[in-house]
Amino acid sequence: MNALAYQNRSVTHHINGHYQAGLEEQPVITQGIVSEMVFREDQPWMSQLILLPLLRQLSQQARWQLWITPGQKLNRQWLVSAGLPLSKVMHVQARQEQQPTTVSAMARALKSGNYSVVIGWLPEELSDQERLLLQQSAEEGQAIGFIMRPVSRVNLSDRQNFGIKIQSNLYH
Known part of the structure; x- marks a missing residue:
């Protein structure tokens, strides 16, 4: 699709x-899509580098951008310095431990068609049922859903064991 x-x-x-x-x-965007970004909490700049160009482009649409964050307020100065118009950014604070409520709020917002993008921070991986709900909602509202999730320490150590080290003579 x-x-x-x-x-x-x-x-x-x-x-x-x-x-x-x-x-x-x-x-x-002509159809909805949901994507997940897993990030390291000690390197938040990495997700900013990836997301900000897309968010700036989406801010040119007539629709809003919804940020559902876990208990933290968005820094207005940061939004302005990142090139995002305050007039198109809506913010909702969610409790960290309330993942089902956050997923439900994301689904309603995506389905409404009022938002070009809905960004939600979730502490745990989505279930298959939650992922399907968000995908169907994004398709109906022709919106993008971003799930931001920190890498757990367990996942981080597992990934290092399965990683591949690529040697290159370009750098030696």
Whole structure:
């Protein structure tokens, strides 16, 4: 199932010393999608590097962005410095231990069609039933759902055992 279509946007290309108008294809969400980002709590900047360009692009839509965070307020200065318009960001604080409530709130928001993206922080992995509920809701509302989940220490140690070390003479 393809979650992206392409919208033509006019751009200017420099060809043989002259600027010419052309078309650049930009992805636009036409179907819903849910994605999960597992992150290390000691490296929050990594998820910011990945998400911020997409969130800035989605902020150009007429719809809102909903952030459901565990007990912390969003820093307004950080949002502005990240290039996200405060006028399109809604924030709901959820209790860390209330994953079913957070999943239910995400599903309602995704289904409504009022949000281009719904970002929820969850302490544990989703069940298959929760994942299906979110996916169906995102498809109905043509929205993106991001599940942010910290890596547990158990998962982190397991991943190191299964990791592959790639040697390269480019760096030696």
